[in-house]
Amino acid sequence: MPAPAPLCQNCQARLVNTQNAIHQQPQPPLDIQVLRSNHLLTDLEASQIPLFLETKVPELERLEKEIGELVKQRDALRQDIERRSSWLAPIRRLPVEILVHILSYVCLGEFSLDISSTDSGDLRYCPLECDEYDSARGRQVIYKNIVATTCSLSQVCHYWRRIINASPELWSSLRIDFTQMEEVHEDLVDLYLTRSAQHPLKIDIYDPVIHNWEGYEILKDAIVIFGQTGFDVFCTVIAELHRTKEFSYRFHTDAVLDFVKHRFRAREFPLLTSLNDETVEISQAYWFWDLVHDTPNLTSLTSERFIPVEWLPENLQTLKVKHQSGYADLLEMLPHLSKLRSLHLHDFSPDAIPDTPTPVLAKHMNLREFTVTTERPLSYLNLLFASLTLPNLTSLRIFTGQLVSEDRHSTKQNVQAASYRVDQLAALCTLIERSGCLLRDLTLHVEPFPSDAFIALLEFQPSLVELDLEIRIQPSGSQPLVLVDLVDKMITSQALLPSVQHLVIHEHSYHDYRDYDVNDMFSHLASVVGMLEARAMGNRISDASLSFGRWIPSNTPGIQSKRYDIPAGIADRIQGLCMRGLKYRVTLPKMLKGDKEVVQ
Numbered sequence: 001m002p003a004p005a006p007l008c009q010n011c012q013a014r015l016v017n018t019q020n021a022i023h024q025q026p027q028p029p030l031d032i033q034v035l036r037s038n039h040l041l042t043d044l045e046a047s048q049i050p051l052f053l054e055t056k057v058p059e060l061e062r063l064e065k066e067i068g069e070l071v072k073q074r075d076a077l078r079q080d081i082e083r084r085s086s087w088l089a090p091i092r093r094l095p096v097e098i099l100v101h102i103l104s105y106v107c108l109g110e111f112s113l114d115i116s117s118t119d120s121g122d123l124r125y126c127p128l129e130c131d132e133y134d135s136a137r138g139r140q141v142i143y144k145n146i147v148a149t150t151c152s153l154s155q156v157c158h159y160w161r162r163i164i165n166a167s168p169e170l171w172s173s174l175r176i177d178f179t180q181m182e183e184v185h186e187d188l189v190d191l192y193l194t195r196s197a198q199h200p201l202k203i204d205i206y207d208p209v210i211h212n213w214e215g216y217e218i219l220k221d222a223i224v225i226f227g228q229t230g231f232d233v234f235c236t237v238i239a240e241l242h243r244t245k246e247f248s249y250r251f252h253t254d255a256v257l258d259f260v261k262h263r264f265r266a267r268e269f270p271l272l273t274s275l276n277d278e279t280v281e282i283s284q285a286y287w288f289w290d291l292v293h294d295t296p297n298l299t300s301l302t303s304e305r306f307i308p309v310e311w312l313p314e315n316l317q318t319l320k321v322k323h324q325s326g327y328a329d330l331l332e333m334l335p336h337l338s339k340l341r342s343l344h345l346h347d348f349s350p351d352a353i354p355d356t357p358t359p360v361l362a363k364h365m366n367l368r369e370f371t372v373t374t375e376r377p378l379s380y381l382n383l384l385f386a387s388l389t390l391p392n393l394t395s396l397r398i399f400t401g402q403l404v405s406e407d408r409h410s411t412k413q414n415v416q417a418a419s420y421r422v423d424q425l426a427a428l429c430t431l432i433e434r435s436g437c438l439l440r441d442l443t444l445h446v447e448p449f450p451s452d453a454f455i456a457l458l459e460f461q462p463s464l465v466e467l468d469l470e471i472r473i474q475p476s477g478s479q480p481l482v483l484v485d486l487v488d489k490m491i492t493s494q495a496l497l498p499s500v501q502h503l504v505i506h507e508h509s510y511h512d513y514r515d516y517d518v519n520d521m522f523s524h525l526a527s528v529v530g531m532l533e534a535r536a537m538g539n540r541i542s543d544a545s546l547s548f549g550r551w552i553p554s555n556t557p558g559i560q561s562k563r564y565d566i567p568a569g570i571a572d573r574i575q576g577l578c579m580r581g582l583k584y585r586v587t588l589p590k591m592l593k594g595d596k597e598v599v600q
Helices: 018-024 032-036 043-086 096-107 149-154 158-165 183-195 219-238 255-259 286-293 327-336 378-386 408-417 422-434 451-458 482-492 518-536 568-579
Strands: 113-117 123-125 144-148 173-177 201-206 209-211 244-250 274-277 300-303 318-322 342-346 369-373 395-399 441-445 466-473 502-509 543-550 583-588
Touching (some): 096 158, 113 183, 144 149, 144 183, 149 183, 173 183, 183 219, 201 219, 482 518, 502 518, 518 568, 518 583
Parallel strands (some): 113 173, 123 209, 173 201, 201 244, 244 274, 274 300, 300 318, 318 342, 342 369, 369 395, 395 441, 441 466, 502 543
């Protein structure tokens, strides 16, 4: 039997256990449905709630306190485990030099500091006082994007921060858009330039806005262009050109460089090895180009426009020029660049096919790589090819016709108008024959050419390792079966392209969609697969890529987007080639706009 309740010493009444009394007294129902209803408590039930809360709330607080202590103990134990486990991390066993090399790969892959505008497209800007100011398109560049990779990595841990702050090369790569800069951007640029110490810099500066008013070359307008803060940062960056190794600037005109002539401390670019000039208008900063000409270590130069010979440094090894027009200027330039190893003529646009006699051959002994892109037909380059002798040429890349642009409608008209001439490869063949047998890389994206002449050309290239062809099939007329003939010849002849390891073939068809024969496409694909199977047996080829392009107007009625699938038999053969280690990629036609590329 339970022990009797004790008596009060004063009144001799029995003492009652309040906690037990609470449970003995009727309590309000806790069923959720009752709580959601309009149930009313009785007076007795209502009177018990304050007493219940009075005893249970302290109990809840006690439990919460105990839980809080347990959480603290858990967190302390977890932190201790993580800290002790970190001693076993492989990253701690890396020498500092290797860690810095890894961090350099991350920071300098693009730029360690990249300040850009939200909209970097074809922006138009005019100052408020200009009559041409457009309120709808005026100040579009409002927000700035900041990617400060080095700063982010320095916040990983104290150990990394100490190493990064002591490695100036990790702070030496900057890409800056000067429009509408603020103090935070100026502070970041100052931080990077300071922590880069005297390490050579890689700088890319640009202004994405096209400015539309006269008087742009006046100094006060330069401040309007960039804003006062942006102009100050611009001057700060230009003042560091004396220790810049790679410099790229993109402005509508390089007259902005003339603004800071009086602030430029150094009188030479002793470390500069690469210069990329993407301005469009004729240069106004003659002082800058005078320094470029005298730069002793400049070996790579890229320009969006023609550069006078007197501005080119003699030690130049790589030259890429856009909008080069006229053979005379080009042939005059080459003898002055005896150390040139790579020449790229982009958008080469001679006004017409020259009627002048073939000039005296210009022999360039050191040129190894030669690339020409033009929207004109291949025949427009005949005089250029006939004028050069390149005995040590190893890489030749030719891109002709409007297929190099994105205007698909103009492309079709251009292909239809192209003349299919047997002798259109003659000048190119002559250039290659005069260049010896050292050619290892050949890329031809040109209008249709005869297969027999092309195959005859390849038979004299025993050292060719990489071959990239674009075969354009005309809508009508005689069709050069270059792909079929080339593949058949490579199967039957061991002497044709014995060293080729990398083969890329693009076949573009400009047939009307009603005349397009899909079976021809898969027949050509099967022929290429058969050739690869024959070549792969002796490990005579390592990778190949075959793409089929089809031109269809986007407004063609009655045509739905369609996905082509490689037939099962051919797909199995391709899989077998891949299992042998051959890398093979097939791209089937793009149909209408919105249709995705099919890659098997």
